[in-house]
């Protein structure tokens with residue numbers, strides 16, 4: 670009979686509890702590795718409730734659009750991880766109250782791998798908007814220019830998201846599986 674002693678042994682040989690130092694996190698933050706998931710790379714992410722209990726883990730990141738540094742923006746649980754592009758914004762202030770944003774339009778490509786909705790798990794556009802407001806003709810001209818640029822960039826975001834989803838979907842395509850099977854079978858058809 671084997672007796673396993675669970676009593677903590679305190680000695681000089683005892684491993685030091687794992688903590689992530691700032692220098693260590695900086696050193697690892699730039700590293701990326703190929704991922705087996707299409708459209709993704711393995712990137713380091715900081716996960717944990719407090720700096721003392723956080724750890725760096727490698728996660729699948731859709732780097733074709735995600736610009737987040739997952740080390741700089743730690744999350745408590747792996748399920749909390751989101752992937753997001755830089756935002757494109759279009760804003761205007763009312764001439765009756767320049768201290769307040771009257772119109773606010775912001776768009777990002779985002780994906781939430783832990784979502785139960787496949788559309789939210791995939792790359793999608795998150796559009797944030799606010800109320801319209803009073804504009805002088807000059808302000809409206811400026812807004813029109815910004816709006817044209819905004820919607821043009823919104824189209825680019827939409828295409829980046831669609832391209833990412835196509836890359837992911839292509840791996841699940843039954844025709845692709847068949848082609849892959851033939852290649853692996855030594856080219857017999």
Ligand SMILES: [Zn+2]
Nearest residue numbers: 730731735752
């Ligand atoms: Zn990411």
